[in-house]
Amino acid sequence: MRKALVFGVLAILLAAASSARAQLSLPYPALTIFFRTADLEPLSQSRFVLNLAAQSAAKIPQANVNLFDDFYLINGQWSGSPNSLIVHFNGVLQNLGQRQMPPWIGVAQFSNHAITYDIQAGFQQVKAKYGMPNARAASVVVYRTLNTGLLVYDYRIPIKGGRCQEYLFTPDSGGFQLGMQVNCYMSLVAVGRGRAGHR
Template sequence: MRKALVFGVFGVFAVLLAAVSPARAQAEVLLPYPALTIFFRTANLEPLSQSQFVLNLAAQSSTKEPQANVNLFDDFYLINGQWSGSPNNLIVHFNGSLQNLGQRVIPTWIGVAQFSNHAITYDLQAGLQQVKAKYGMPAARATSVVVYRTINTGQIVYDYRIPIAGGRCQEYLFIPDNGGFQLGMQGGCYISLAAAGRSRAGHR
């Protein structure tokens, strides 16, 4: 009887908590996967990458829908940094469970430096919010985000793709180390195995 009373009181408390905390309940619904920054930083990518390093690490929605919250991205790609001494690189498609969904060898990937995904520390959603504030587009949604390290400065860059006219996207670059911003190229919005290697960024 005492146990039933305790559980009954707890159940009522839980219902009341949900009723007075709709924002918390909504946040839990909006984050079905671990926050993207934590996932990128803590994931053991070496079995997928066949390397200790990556050159690109990217996220997008598997439904190909732009999102205001990058933590909803559930479709991932990497380009590896070293591959058994080969002059080529490997692009790998994977999901939130680190399952390999496909891969292929691509020509040598140039223009970016190797980095460890464990070096990603600044929150990716906060970076998107800063980009939206900087460029005056509060309602903007990102189709994808790519993380890489520059060769010339050695700084990690968050490259957000924001839709523009004609089914294309504008790249907005955010540099967590110094809070810098830069406009990138215009091009495709989503990543695929088939398109990788057709441009410097390889995202179409």
């Protein structure tokens, strides 16, 4: 009886240790949870953002957006400035650089805490809708439209010449739309030059 109890406790401890190791090996929590729960106010200097983006730091398109480890936000209300602020940050909310840019127009402010629909599930729906089961996303941008007030998940799929085709998914309405051909990746240098804003 005592041996069985010892072996039982040992088995539970080994299973717990194995589970802990497995959790530690995960690169990041699900992107949706990270975006929804992150305290972005110190980075954005505001309670609101205009764009929230994720991509691979190695610039490698992924079939699973939860593997993205490089992040950007654009803030429309930077205290004391008429301009917007773009901030580059990582998975532990460390500021990797920022700069002022011309006002980012065409989208509405939103709180990252409003992101509830799973971003990877949205990507799966886009792939099914457009018949591209093997597609990989270079990046994804979340924003709120001015005309509908709904959040949009903007998946950027590589096409050619370093360009990407936008595939837009609106979780609340279940709507899909083809967007424009754009740069695949965000950077502090590229964003804010060439066009005033986003849809």
